Amino acid sequence: MSDGLDYFNESHHILRRTVARFVEREIKPYVNEWEEAEEFPRELYRKAAEVGLLGVPYPVEWSGFEADVFHEVVVTEELIRSGSGGVAAGLNSHHIALPPIVALGTQEQKERFIPPVLRGEKIAALAITEPGGGSDVAAIRTRAVRDGDHYIVNGSKTMITSGVRADQVTLAVRTGGPGHKGVSLLVVDTHTPGFSVSKKLRKMGWRPSDTGELAFQDLRVPVENLLGEEGMGFYGIMHNFQKERLHLCVIANATAQLALEESLKYAKVREAFGRTLSGFQVTRHKLVDMATLVEVSREFTYRVAARIQAGENAVKEISMAKIFSTQVCDKVCFDAVQIHGGYGYMREYLVERLFRDSRILSIGGGTSEIMKEIISKMML
Numbered sequence: 001m002s003d004g005l006d007y008f009n010e011s012h013h014i015l016r017r018t019v020a021r022f023v024e025r026e027i028k029p030y031v032n033e034w035e036e037a038e039e040f041p042r043e044l045y046r047k048a049a050e051v052g053l054l055g056v057p058y059p060v061e062w063s064g065f066e067a068d069v070f071h072e073v074v075v076t077e078e079l080i081r082s083g084s085g086g087v088a089a090g091l092n093s094h095h096i097a098l099p100p101i102v103a104l105g106t107q108e109q110k111e112r113f114i115p116p117v118l119r120g121e122k123i124a125a126l127a128i129t130e131p132g133g134g135s136d137v138a139a140i141r142t143r144a145v146r147d148g149d150h151y152i153v154n155g156s157k158t159m160i161t162s163g164v165r166a167d168q169v170t171l172a173v174r175t176g177g178p179g180h181k182g183v184s185l186l187v188v189d190t191h192t193p194g195f196s197v198s199k200k201l202r203k204m205g206w207r208p209s210d211t212g213e214l215a216f217q218d219l220r221v222p223v224e225n226l227l228g229e230e231g232m233g234f235y236g237i238m239h240n241f242q243k244e245r246l247h248l249c250v251i252a253n254a255t256a257q258l259a260l261e262e263s264l265k266y267a268k269v270r271e272a273f274g275r276t277l278s279g280f281q282v283t284r285h286k287l288v289d290m291a292t293l294v295e296v297s298r299e300f301t302y303r304v305a306a307r308i309q310a311g312e313n314a315v316k317e318i319s320m321a322k323i324f325s326t327q328v329c330d331k332v333c334f335d336a337v338q339i340h341g342g343y344g345y346m347r348e349y350l351v352e353r354l355f356r357d358s359r360i361l362s363i364g365g366g367t368s369e370i371m372k373e374i375i376s377k378m379m380l
Contacts, residue, residue, distance in 0.1 A: 007302050012074050015056070015067075019078035022051050027082040034208040035353065040087055042123070042165065048091055049120030053079075058098070062110065063118040069309040072243075073250050073302075080254035083350050085357035086206035088251065093162035093209075096244055097124035097170045100185050100236035104228035113168060113187055125166035127157040127214055128237060137172070137237055138180040142216065144173035146223070151175070151186060153219040156198070163212025164200045166190055171221075172237060175230045183233035187225045194219030205356035242308055242315060244365045245322045249301040252322075252329035252361045256294045259329075259336035259354045263287060266340055283339060290332045297321075297328040316378045319371040326362035333358040 008016075026047055034040040048054050049063075056071050058064025065071075072095075079088035094117045101113050116122040133139050142155025153173055157163070169188045176182030188195060199213040227236055264287060267277040277283045304321045307314040336351040337344035344351050362368045 007070050007306060008074070011067075012070055015052075015071055016074045016078055018051055019053060019075055020081070022048065022053065023078055023082045027079075027084070027087055031082055031084045031087060031208075034087065035084060038202065038207045039210055040090060040208045044087075044091065045123060046120035049118060053091070054094065054120060055118045058102075058114065058118055063115040069243075069246070069305050072247070073305055076247055076250045077254045080251055081258065083258065083353065084208055085251060085255060085354075085360075086208035089206050090162055090209035092247070093126070093166075094118070094124040095247065096161075096240060097126040097166075097168075099240035099243065100126070100170050100227055100233075101187065103239040104185065104232055104236045109187070109225075109227065117168070122167040123162050123165050125160055125162040125169045127160045127163065127169045128172045129157060129159045131156060131158045131213075137234065138183070140172050140174050140183055142171070142173050144175050144184065144186060144221070146175070147220075149223050150220045151223060151226070153186070153188075153194070153216045153221055155216050157214040159201065160212050160214055161209055163214055164197050164210035166212075169195075169214070170227075172233055175233075180234035181231050183237070184230045185227040185233040185236045186221045187227065188219070188221055192219060192221070203360075205353070205358070205360055241366070242318050245318045245371075246301070246305055246308060248361055248365045249297075249304075249318070249321045249325040252325040252358070253294065253298045253301055255354055255358055255361070256290075256297070256325075256329040256332040259333045259351055259358075260287070260290050260294055262349075262351050262354075263290065263336045263339045266343075270340075277339065286335055286339065290335055293328045293332060297325045301325055316375055319366075319374045322365070323362075323368050323371050326358075326368065329358045329361055 026044065052065045053075055055064035056075050057067035059066055079091065098114055098117060101110060117124045128137060130141060142153065142157065144151040144153045167190055169190055171186045171188045173184055173186055174182050175184040194217050196215045197212045198215040201211045201213060203211055267283050267287060270277045301321050304314050304317045307317065333355040337355050340349060340351050343349050346352060
């Protein structure tokens with residue numbers, strides 16, 4: 001893997017070693033078991049918090065670890081090296097649940113909702129997607145009606161990462177009329193009467209990350225849990241999309257890198273027709289193509305990350321990076337399975353899991369089709 005010396009300094013390297021040690025000690029020995037169980041222990045959140053993984057890049061006063069974008073990149077890359085995108089997605093669900101609180105919340109709300117999550121005491125989830133809604137955030141139907149000092153919420157959400165086990169949910173609701181101006185955000189305690197997990201969803205990949213379908217029936221949420229003002233929810237949701245898509249790019253590149261490494265190892269030892277696979281030009285050239293795609297995608301992602309770190313508006317570029325990195329990941333993981341032949345189809349080989357895990361990346365955080373719409377509107 002490229003050292004990315006233009007992007008990473010000594011503090012990033014120290015953090016990378018810390019996360020790598022955590023992954024070797026606390027995740028890798030158990031990851032196959034968790035994949036089969038389709039869940040990892042809640043205790044892992046606390047352990048991750050103890051070494052500072054959950055707190056990147058939140059202020060120290062909230063039990064965080066003040067850092068820059070490339071510290072976040074380091075954490076994501078090293079978690080993916082566990083070989084399980086699902087574990088990484090589950091541990092990192094707070095990175096989409098907390099930013100709206102940071103963007104819109106009062107000081108009291110931030111102090112109430114953020115530190116317990118960063119200490120690993122609570123699991124946080126973001127609930128936007130609805131059955132039939134998909135990527136159309138402005139079409140949210142879950143409604144919250146003001147009733148004195150509470151909102152009464154009715155509706156449902158689906159495909160919510162960490163939704164089954166979450167203790168608090170940053171919930172998108174409709175408080176006003178149609179369209180994005182009628183959307184608001186509430187922070188919900190999942191132990192409140194009227195909140196229920198109607199189904200634990202079983203997925204093709206990212207299996208250890210619990211994914212839930214949520215239902216709200218006359219759920220009473222205190223008005224003091226409203227983030228910002230009514231109608232500001234869409235802003236809160238959109239505020240973090242650049243970062244969310246950047247993380248998905250990093251996941252895609254790191255997943256592809258693992259698939260490449262597994263293919264290189266396999267090609268050197270697997271024999272066919274009297275020689276190793278690496279002895280065949282067709283295999284060598286395939287590996288070169290895979291390596292080139294991974295390198296180009298990673299460098300482009302780092303460049304866009306640097307622009308985000310500099311405070312630039314990189315919506316077009318991060319949308320391009322998400323399309324490209326996820327296409328690269330799909331292609332590299334496909335070729336990795338092909339190089340492994342029949343063994344690549346077996347669950348005991350890592351490339352089988354990487355192939356499955358890669359498929360969500362061009363869907364989550366906005367589909368490739370949505371990314372192309374965003375780019376085209378900025379170009380034309």
